[in-house]
Amino acid sequence: MHLTEKLYDLFLLEKQIRGMQSRLDSATRRCSAQQAKHDQLLRQQEEMTDQLKHGRAKANELESIAAEVEQKIAHQRELMNNVKSNREYSSLLIEINTYKLDKENAEQEALEQMSAVDLMDQELVEVTDKAQAQKKLVAAGQSEIEACKSEVGEQLDRLISERSTAEKDLSANALSTFKKLADIHDGDAMATVTEENRRTMEYGCGGCYLSIPVERVSTLMSSSDEIVICPNCNRMLFMDQDLKAAIVK
Ligand SMILES: [Zn+2]
Structure with a gap:
């Protein structure tokens, strides 16, 4: 996984x-x-x-x-x-x-x-x-x-x-980042990426509702194990499998 x-x-x-x-x-x-x-x-x-x-x-x-x-x-x-x-x-x-x-x-x-x-x-x-x-x-x-x-x-x-x-199942580093963010955001350490406009490649953060730079969306789409953070609210971003599949299509 x-x-x-x-x-x-x-x-x-x-x-x-x-x-x-x-x-x-x-x-x-x-x-x-x-x-x-x-x-x-x-x-x-x-x-x-x-x-x-x-x-x-x-x-x-x-x-x-x-x-x-x-x-x-x-x-x-x-x-x-x-x-x-x-x-x-x-x-x-x-x-x-x-x-x-x-x-x-x-x-x-x-x-x-x-x-x-x-x-x-x-x-x-x-x-x-x-x-x-x-x-x-x-x-x-x-x-x-x-x-x-x-x-x-x-x-x-x-x-x-x-x-x-x-x-x-997580590395010490990933876990400590998660815990820190969970405490800051009262449990809301992560936010899902929302699609605003596929044609213009506009994506938003489900936590703060502000837009996310497209490079971060690309990192999430890649198979890299890098943790992607929302630049506005500092939550870890997560991209739904269905959205990933839809974008790739
Ligand atoms: Zn955000």
Whole structure:
């Protein structure tokens, strides 16, 4: 087999392999993105649970402060029942009024804290719902990867082994040129020659659609083992057997 034909066979295998791998890669990337979102929601959930715990503790503390002050007021009232003088009575009354103010303040703060806690509670429920929905997306992404693997897995293994057989049939030089061009052109290392006008001998590159100098077409027509490159896009050129036969006729 002619070198260009061997390279073209390798090119076809390479394209199929890259196509399959890119499907698998994008499924994997999509799943990782969903996983990252899920992880973020879990971290948020954890932080909010912690905040809520502290918020509740603070509210309880304020409520017990109010209750303590209430007890003090009750105690002062009892003392009032046994006062001996007006002075003693007034002084107890002043104390009670101060306590009442303290109690109001503590109750007000406790109330505010409770509504803050309610809000946090609501937000936590929302984040938890989001995290659960996100978990389903991660699971869907994982099954997509599995489906993709089971679909392409065997075929991909077979193509990879066919590729390594095809590679062994090439010189180190031809192979390294092919690999370099395949990487540059994302798998499209080669392009087929297209016929624009046989009479005027105009031929084009199927990769970049620009015209190819006729000398390069002649080299491809000859039995030379020279690799012919498109001067515009640098892809290796390949000429279809049918086109070759048609030109020779
Ligand atoms: Zn080209």
